[in-house]
Amino acid sequence: MQLDGFMLPPGLILILGAFILPQVEGRVRHALLLALPLLTLLMVWLIPHGSHLTLGLMEYELEPLRSSAEGRLFATVFAVAAFAGGWYALNKATLLELSAAFFYAGSAIGVTFAGDLITLFIYWELMALGSTLVLWANGKQNPRAYPASMRYLLVHLCGGVVLMAGIAGHVYATGSIAFSSMTMTDGLAKWLILAGFLVNVGAPPLSAWIADAYPEASPSGMVFLSAFTTKTAVFVLIVGFPGTEILIYIGLYMVFYGIVYGLLENNLRRLMAYSIVSQVGFMVTAVGIGTELALNGAAAHAFAHIIYKALLLMSAGSVLLMTGKRHCTDLGGLFKHMPITAIAGITGALAISAFPFTSGFVTKSLETAAAYQFAATASDPMLLVWVWFLLTAASAGSFLYVGLKFPWFVFFNKDAGLRPTDPAPHMQYAMWFFAFLCIALGVFPEALYAILPYQNDLLAQPKSYQQYTASHLLSQFQLLLFAGLAFFALLPLLKQTLTISLDVDWIYRRLFKVLGQEFTFKVGDLGGKTEAKIHGRIKRLIAHMHGPSGPRIHWPSGFMVLWVAVLLVGALGLYYLR
Amino acid sequence: MSASGNQRSRPSPSRWSKRRTRWLIVAVLLALAIVPEFFVTHYAHFESLGIELDARFGFYAWYSFFACGAMIAIAKLLGIFLKRRDSYYDE
Amino acid sequence: MSMHLPALQVIIPLLLAAVIFLFNNARIAYIVSVAASWLCLAIAIQLLLLVNDGSVIEYAFGGWEPPWGIAYNVDQLNAFVLVIVSGIAAIMFPFSWRSIQAEIPASLHVLFYTALLLCLAGLLGMTITGDAFNFFVLLEISSLATYTLISLGKDRRSLSAAFQYLIMGTIGGTFILLGVGLLYTLTGTLNMADLAERIGPLQASRTLQAAFAFLVVGIGLKLAMFPLHLWLPGAYATAPSVVSAFLAATATKVAVYALLRFMFGVFGADFAYGEMHVELMLVSLALVSVLFASLIALLQRGVKRMLAYSSLAQIGYMLLGIGLANVSGLTATLLHLFNHALMKGVLFLALAMVFYRTGGSSMRHMSGLGRQMPWTMAAFVVGGLSLIGVPLTVGFISKWYLILASIERGWWPVTAVILVASLIAVMYIWRVVEVAYFKERPADLPTVSEAPLSLLLPTWTLVAANIYFGINASVTTGIAQNVAQTLLGGVQ
Structure with a gap:
């Protein structure tokens, strides 16, 4: 079936849906929540590759409907995330949150179909707006959500301003608004665009916004938030800046930033937020390596990560919802009372730790493979050696600070005396669905590999990404088991405290305030x-x-x-x- | 204060035996993970650069253990400077 | 008939103003005014079509050839401004009837329409005239009418605001008169085209430089250039809503046009930039004005005052475009004349509807209106998006050219200021959106219903224009680029 005559950007389905949702009630709304993402998914796959729609704006041609392999991959997982998120949220979330989430998801899908920088910018800003509203929708339940949403919006609007300046400069320098690889261009404009993208990816020095804002959302709100913003940014980096060396350093920083802050963190969902930064750091590093295998790895990892991170957050969100507790120190021994939530959380934890036969295993290893694949011929081989050793260490670290820490402190450890039950059935179904996907992708990775952007590499060198060799399996098991040994051996050191960790957001949350007080004090x-x-x-x-x-x-x-x-x-x- | 801490400070006799079994299981698992090392050959990822560290015996085991230990140590160290009461920003 | 179009453009509103005053019936006055505004728009469009090929229509009043008689010259630049002014009038005059019922005592309605038509005649005349002294006369006509219009507001403070504007406006007018007088002593002519020719050899003359300074400062006062802007917020905030809307959308635009006309049409770009370095003054003042006014707008609790300060920032953008002294910059200025009229028109009209229903236009009055007046608030949101410069609205087009112009100049800090100011615009528009959509209506304020169709229709016409010209910008950018190239002709 071809849709030559009638094609609209698929993201619009969800964006329009966001405005239809408030008009309907009850079952119709539930049906729409589930049907619209699936309809979007269908549209994503019915649109053949290429640019299908042009809109004149000034002397430029906008391309709001350019289908590419990268875009389709990300749009697919975005639609799936919207579907499962909607299922999980069904009648627990406020109407504002649902509408905002659909608006947000639609805008993210819009970015993946943007053929030009102006369209990209429009959707980019719509995303900022939608995600802010998702946070904001939790304002009634959580008084900290509103100020957090404003800080979040401020960071993203500033990022948007930098991006806009970069786009204008780029268009002025090249005369073209096309969104394509910018590695060949030079000048300030390119770096401004990169900086604008990096704000959304959670790169230093502004990594703090993720852990500051996301945990203040509702249980379902954070599931939505975790899926789109950072991954859209990974997408634009894959398209715009493959092989930009500085991304390797930025990515590695993010990886270890996430691990260290995650180890210190007591709030479950903030721990998850730090782990987003860490995982996205893997992807950014891979984009910095920039080979076809590396880009495939980044894309595949993003795909898998959206699913297992959403699963982890569904699990953590269910715990929060049923117990009202958000800190490791208040939880423990819940396995008996919330078995399904626990299974979901453990599955997600295994996937994020790249346990064999989970989605994390078959995707993260593409990235580590990319580090050694062409190391011998790379311009700076020692850099790639470092990348490989550090990423390998970080894989073990992932198991440590999320894979073990989350299930251990919540579902095992000492019984904290809480007696909750598993959450509502629709939330359980959503968790089962994503848990199933985590395993299915791990057992049948070919389905995911088949839609990765660079097929040449995959077909020509099957050896380079062979997952299930004895050597690989063994080394991965050793990696994980000895990380586990370290965890239990050093458990006293991991004693959780009721604290937060300072970050760069201290500057805009505290320093400015203190300066103001200082002045009043003198008066x-x-x-x-x-x-x-x-x-x-x-x-x-x-x-x-x-x-x-x-x-x-x-x-x-x-x-x-x-x-x-x-x-x-x-x-x-x-x-x-x- | 912390759940794990309490568990450690007041171990009852039955807990002692539980913990012993737990450590026993862990030890067996770790041994099981090391044994195949004799039969599987790992190939060095950066052989062409003369780096063969990652093909040595049990590399992934000890590398993982010490990397995790180092990360925990670094986190602890940074925690001294970075940790604040969780109501820090609300004051 | 068609050869007299330039004269009719001004004479129709001028004569009809007298006619409605004689009839002394409010409804007749309203109908005649609306008819006059539509006629003016038709004439302006006809004129624009006539000169769109780059030709110039010269019209000598009463057959007296210049330099003895008064000449009207129509070229692409002022035809464009004529369309803006009369177009806005054609939309706002129909709007006015309902709106003034709530804001102006019935006994003053005839006076209101008389003043409104006089104001329109003055603005159109200032734009079309090719005679420097005639420009001053028409400026005074429009200004006097404006003072009257502002003072008609029910807000008692409108009287003092109008009085203050009168003082400042008169000083501005005097400066312009002094400038024109100096030019006359120097060259012996008042016709702008003749002036331009005779000024050529006098570049180094102190008198000429003084005339330039007087004119720039005088016009600067009229267009509320920082720091001569202090009269504007009070005047806009206290005038009847529809008057604020009309003035915000037209009066400052004509003043910017006058600056362009004197700078390029009389003194010449070489003199203005090369000799006087006016760009230094314009850019520095514009930057301060953009940032300062945006920040002050953020602090306002009255939405009308907020929009007034935002207008100051937008005027800053226009001056910035002139100061950048390249084709993109001037294009941005010219586009912004048109685009800002559209966006501010929508915002002020939406506010007028809020006032019509709730009897106020503070943040408090707007809380919870998103559900009670959905169409009104939706119009406000579109206007706000346009003001911020969101793509697919007109605001984006002019801002884009301005950013390009600053990059072309290599002035990245200027780019930064423009973008930061947009960010601040996001914040002050957001404040209103937040209050209107996400706050409950205070219990002590009455529930209101959507504004009547006779108010919604003109507003939404402007909303549609905001989006249409934001997507299909080829007409406006085409004209603006043409004019910018002509104006800068020699300099580039």
Whole structure:
């Protein structure tokens, strides 16, 4: 079936759906929640590769419907994530959250079909808006969600501004708005675009927004949030900046940043947020390596990661929902009471640790394989050696700080006396579905490999990505088991405390505030009366200048005339002196 | 304070035997993971560069253990500087 | 008939203003005004079509050839501005009837329409005239009418705002008159085309430089250039809603046009940039104005005042485009004349509808309106998106050219300022959206219903224009680029 005559960007289905959802109720809404992502998935696959739609804007041609292998892969998993997320959220989430999540998912899919930078930018900003609303929708349940959403929005709007400047500069330099690899171009504009992308990927120094904002969302909200923003950013890096060396360093930093902060973290879902950064770091590193195998690895890992991370978050979210507890220190021994949630969490934990026969195993190893595949002929072979050893260590670390820590502290360890049950059936189904996918992808990786962007490499060198060799299986088992040994041997060191860890967000959450207080403090030194006087005066001045009410909202005319005189005399004087 | 800490500070006799069995199982598992090492040959990923560390006996086992130990140590160390009460930003 | 179009453009509203005053019936005044505005738009479009090939229509009043008589010259630049002004009038005049019922005492309605038509006549005249003194006269007509219009507001503070505007406007007018007078003593002519010719050899003259300074400062006052902007927020915030809308969308645009006309049509680009380095002053003042006004807008609790400050920032963009002194920059300025009229028009009209239903336009009055007045608030959102510069709205088009122009110049800090200001615009528009859509309506405020169709229709016409010209920008960009190239002709 070809849809030559009638083709619309598939993302629009979900975006329009976001506006239809509030108009319907009950069963119809539930049906739409499940049907629209599937319809989107269908559309994604019915659209043949190539650009199908052009819109004129100024002297440029927008391409809002360019299907590519990379785009289709990401759009597929985005649609699947929207489907399972909707299933999980079904009637637990607020209407605003559901609409916002669909809007958000649709925009993310829009990015994957963007053939030009302007379309990309539009969807990019819509995503920021949609995700902010997802966070915001939890404002009633969690008073911290609103300020977190505003910080989140601020970071992303700043990123958007940098991106826009880069796009404008790029278009000015090249005359083209096409979204394609920018590795050949040069100049400031390219780096601004990269910086804009990196903000969304969670790169340093702004990695903190993920752990700051996501955990404040509702249980289902965080499932949605974890899927789209960072992975869309990985997608644009794959298309725009393959083989950019600096990404290797950035990616490695993210990998270990996530592990270290994850080890210190007590809040379950913040732990998951740190692990997003760490996992996305693997992908960014792979994009930095930039070979076909590496890009395939990044894409496949993103695909698998969305699913197992969503599964982990569904599990952690269910625990939060049923117990009201979010900290490792308050939980323990839940396996008996929430067996399905526990199974889901353990499956996700095994997948994220790249346990053999899970999706993590068959995708992460593409990335490590990419590190050694062409090492001998690479321009800087030692760098790739380092990458391989560090990524291997990080794989073990993944098991340590998520794979073991999450199930151990929540489902085993000492019984904390909580007696919850498994969550509502639809939430269980969603978890079963994703748990099934985690295993299915691990056992039948060919299905995923078949839709990876670079098929030449896969077909020509089957050896390079052979997963299930005795050597590979054995080394992976050893890696995981001895990481486990380290975990239990060093368990006293991993004692969880009721703390948070400082990050760069300290600057905009604390430093600015402290600076402000510092100033007031000094004024306070002058004594109560003077302070009150000064405060009153400042207040009056502000009210006088811009106040909403008060009898005199205008400046005195004489003041205005003074400015006229200043300007005129200034201009005349300047001309006279010249 | 922490659940794991409590468990460790007040071990009852029955817990002792439980823990012994647990460690026994772990030891057996680890041994099982090492034994095939005699029969499987790992190939060095960077042979052409003269690096054969990763093909040595039991590389993945000890590398994993020490890498994890190092990561925990680093995290502990950074934790001294980075950890704050979780109400830190709300004050 | 068609050869008299330039004269009719001004004479129709001027005469009809007198006619409705004599009839002294509000409804007749309304109908006649609407008819006049539509007629003016038709004439303006006809004129634009006539000169769109780059030709110039010269019209000598009463057959008196310049330099003795008054000449009207129509070229692509002022035909474009004529379309903007009369187009906005054609949309807002029909809107006014319902709106003023709520805001202006019935006894003053005839006066309102008389002043409105006079204001329109003055603005159109300032745009079309080719005579420097005639420009001053028409400026005074439009200004006097404006003072009247502002003072008609029910808000008592509107009187003092109007009075203050009167003082400042008069000073501005005087400066312009002084500038024109200096030019006359220097060259002996008031016709702009003649002036341009005779100024050529006098580049080094101190008198000429003084005239330039007076004119730039005088016009700067009229267009609320920082720091001469202080009259504007008060005037816009206290005037009747529809007056704020009309003034925000037209008056400052004509002032920017006047600056362009004097800079390029009389003094010449070489003199303005090469000799006087006006770009330094414009860029520095514009940057301050863009940032400062955006930040102040963020602090406002009255939405009208917020929009007034945002207008100041937008004027900053226009001046920035002139100051960048390249074709892209001027294109951005010209586009922004048109685009800002569209976006601010929508925002102020939406606000007028809120006022019509709720009796106020503060943040509080707007809380929870998203559900109660969905079409009104949707219009506000589109206008807001356009103001921010979201792609597929007109706001994006002009901002895009402005950014390109700053990059072309290699002035990255300017690019940064433009983008940061857009960010601030996101924040102040967001504040309104948040209040309207996500806050419950306060219990003590009455539930309201959607605005009547007679108000929604004009507003949504503008909304449609915001989106249409945001997607199909070829007409406006084509004209703007043409004009920019003509204006800069020699400099590039």
